[in-house]
Amino acid sequence: MAGTWDELIQDIKSRLDIVDVVSEQVVLKKRGNSYWGLCPFHKDKNPSFCVTPSMGIYKCFSCGEGGDAIKLIMKTKNMEFREVIEELAEKFGLEVPKTHKSDGSSRELKEQMLNATAIAAEIYHDLLLREKADNAQDALKYLSKRGIGSDIIKKFHLGVAPKGFSTLYDELRKDFSNDVLEKAGLILKSEKGGYIDRFRSRLIIPIRNENGQYVAFGARALESGQTPKYINSSDSLIYNKSKILYGLDTDLAEQH
Ligand SMILES: [Zn+2]
Numbered sequence: 729m730a731g732t733w734d735e736l737i738q739d740i741k742s743r744l745d746i747v748d749v750v751s752e753q754v755v756l757k758k759r760g761n762s763y764w765g766l767c768p769f770h771k772d773k774n775p776s777f778c779v780t781p782s783m784g785i786y787k788c789f790s791c792g793e794g795g796d797a798i799k800l801i802m803k804t805k806n807m808e809f810r811e812v813i814e815e816l817a818e819k820f821g822l823e824v825p826k827t828h829k830s831d832g833s834s835r836e837l838k839e840q841m842l843n844a845t846a847i848a849a850e851i852y853h854d855l856l857l858r859e860k861a862d863n864a865q866d867a868l869k870y871l872s873k874r875g876i877g878s879d880i881i882k883k884f885h886l887g888v889a890p891k892g893f894s895t896l897y898d899e900l901r902k903d904f905s906n907d908v909l910e911k912a913g914l915i916l917k918s919e920k921g922g923y924i925d926r927f928r929s930r931l932i933i934p935i936r937n938e939n940g941q942y943v944a945f946g947a948r949a950l951e952s953g954q955t956p957k958y959i960n961s962s963d964s965l966i967y968n969k970s971k972i973l974y975g976l977d978t979d980l981a982e983q984h
Contacts, residue, residue, distance in 0.1 A: 749797040769793040792902040794847040841912040852887025852932040861890040887932035913961040943967040
């Protein structure tokens, strides 16, 4: 008996190993919790293509390409999302529900929002961990005052949003439409008519859903006098505040 299309996608995702999928095309070397290799999307001389199995995503820190295993297959084989799912369903011997065509657009939007959020989490984390952001030191100082060291930073994938207006947007616009990024709560319309990052000059605490997918962010001010002290992603297609249990983010959000 076939389940729903969402169940099929979940099932396929749980069977896909991002490292296996990437390894079909890229030689990967393990470094810490990640794997690195030469990017298949641009002429890469030093390995700048990073695969993070715990998050199920890849990201190139040179050309900005990023996504999950399904997106990699879509990009490299030039296939539509639905085609990839159908092909993988056949490979894994899973039944494809017949009713999947009606809600195709919202499902793809949801997938893209999840992808964008996971990559945003990776970018924010990298900016903090490798101290690439202008304010990484401020964030690390704040965390260390709260007794939070690199083990917790890595475990919760904490990150930092730099002071600039479009650090994240400049990265993500290469891969995602404004519509996806705005609906995922990552960017805002600026008064001048363009888009700017929603989170600026803030410590970033990614929020996961019950499947371990990154769906939202909590963001704490890093500058004195910056208001509000704590902001949180709004509810969206992928994030329902009332359904998510808070952990570290509430602790870091305290007003002192
Ligand atoms: Zn690249």
